Amino acid sequence: DGGITQSPKYLFRKEGQNVTLSCEQNLNHDAMYWYRQDPGQGLRLIYYSQIVNDFQKGDIAEGYSVSREKKESFPLTVTSAQKNPTAFYLCASSIRLRQETQYFGPGTRLLVL
């Protein structure tokens, strides 16, 4: 079955620790996205990538980093510089930019110990 997988489902971060959230898609999509979801705030775009080895900052990129070394993979690192990382993180992909439907993964919930 084609789709987007995110792992882990739950992730715990200690103070000063970097953590990496995995996102993999087998839909052969060019574009991939990372969103952060907080209660009552909808989804906010962290980073997005149009093609391999290229990515752009979204609206709330500070404290996060990404890489796009393979078409199917777009991992997100939450660095220690992100002071309020507790949130639900959603990865999405689309065929290409411009009006195409974005397909979402099941999400990773990040909690701070």
Place this chain on the structure above:
Amino acid sequence: AQSVTQLDSQVPVFEEAPVELRCNYSSSVSVYLFWYVQYPNQGLQLLLKYLSGSTLVKGINGFEAEFNKSQTSFHLRKPSVHISDTAEYFCAVSSETSGSRLTFGEGTQLTVNP
């Protein structure tokens, strides 16, 4: 810049009643509009989208939405809801100038009561 406002944060209804979830947008250029549904602790699933053409768009699970350019609205409707429709619903907009970047509203929690 584009923005989306979902006018109701919570909508409680009884089973088999009709429902309307309201969405207004602002943009200086032509827009593309989407409604997504999110069940608890899951990702988002597309309900329907408006790209061009007929202003009445039909989606999955019996939902439909109407694009109204003069009122800059894209309200979601269903004539008779089920318990299983209980979820959070998000309206989103993109445009030619934003590429495929979606701007989401803050969401409307639909709760269907027996």
